[in-house]
Amino acid sequence: MKGKQFNFMGKRLTLVAMITASLGMLTFNNIPVQADDHGSVDHSSGDHGQHQGTGGKRGEGKGADGRGGADSVRGKILSTMDDDSDAPAWARGNRELNPHAKGGQGQPDGAGSEKGDDYGDLWVVLRDDSGAPILDENGQIQPIIIVDGLPVVVQLTDPDGDGHYELPTEYADAVQEVELGRSNVTRSPSQVILHSLEEALSKLDGMTLTSDMLTEAGMLVVDGATIDSPLENLALYQALLTSTDSNNDGLLEVSVDYSGESGAGTYTFLVPESVQLDLAASLLAAGSDKTASLTVDRVVTVSQFLEVDDELSTLLNSYVYDGSTITYGGTTTWINVQVDGMDTPTDLSDDIYQSVEVNLITGTTVTYDGEDIFVPGVSFELVPNTVDENSDGILDANDTSDLDGIDGFTQATDDALQVIEFVHDYSVE
Secondary structure (H helix, E strand, C coil), X not given: CCCEEEEECCEEEEEEXXXXXXXXXXXXXXXXXXXXXXXXXXXXXCXXXXXXXXXXXXXXXXXXXXXCCCCCHHHHHCCCCCCCCCCCHHHHCCHHHCCCCCCCCCCCCCCXXXXXXXXXXXXXXXXXXXXXXXXXXXXXXXXXXXXXXXXXXXXXXXXXCCCCCECCHHHCCCECECCCHHHHHHHCCHHHHHHHHHHHHHHHCCCECCHHHECCCCCEEECCEECCCHHHHXXXXXXXXXXXXXXXXXXXEEEEEEEECCEEEEEEEEEEHHHHHHHHHHHHHXXXXXXXXXXXXXXXXXXXXXXXXXXXXXXXXXXXXXXXXXXXXXXXXEEEEEEXXXXXXXXXXXXXXXXXXXXXXXXEEEEECCEEEEECCCCXXXXXXXXXXXXXXXXXXXXXXXXXXXHHHHHHHHHHHHHHHHHHHCECC
């Protein structure tokens, strides 16, 4: 695969990247190269370092207990231990194509319960730190619109006085709908999710989570192959949130009963209880569109469709995300700086390579022919704030996003997703 060519100080350069371990190779075929410009990372000191992507700056850093220092998401998750959418067409909102929808062709035997039929418009709404919607004095949800770039909470009204509340017409085009992308598969009949769980756990049966079973983004690896099926990851996310520690040994039992022509039994995968939500964030990221930007409402809605929103809310009471700077701060990938052959720029066989390590947070600076060239790392994004942090019933400048609760978990999920996208976009097949 030919890399992206750049003209830098009169020199024609191409960047091709490789990544070690289970992730395969990377190629930077779309990354801008600039000298002495660390634009994607602001190396601030203090309790909250900052970095920025396309969405601007955001605070990062340690949780309330000062935790941190793991050198990768593998180390973070285990720090207590030594194409696009593949959703079926009917899962993209076209109910007429869904053979399981009410009023359609009926539900086949064994299909399981339907999900999503009782949901109408899915809006971005004001929520508390557990992810639950904050209702107004009339017991109604409070949609959030954007006015001059700032979030504004609006109220539903009862124009006829008959107890039927609706969105005022002037906000019809301003209300924000929740984009589910390929996570829309969570609306599938429950048997679809169950089958995906069986598939995933059949590969993990009898194992206990260890650091060498995780990619840099926290995706699960079995026998050198990453579990990257969106449905399998979403099914594992659901099962992980409902798992229990029946032996009181600190290990959660993620399990499923199976039966078939080959027999019946139980597949079981053990996960340290201390990393339950860190792994859950990575699983949810792996079940999302690689190019998506996740929101609190998307995370909550997907969890609702999987019927684990109550479990998530309970677990979030004691959850604090370390932040991308700490989680991925020590994680590096190997790249090659490639200089095209002068006479045959499309022929890689006579090119020159310089191998360097690129940190996922800070990037790296490489030197060629006396000139410094900065190669950026991952461009992390700030999750939009829709959480009433101080519980005063409004959303304002005092409700700054933090790294605990539902917004912290959403940030952890989105950060993992950005690493997954980084690896996917710059890999060499």
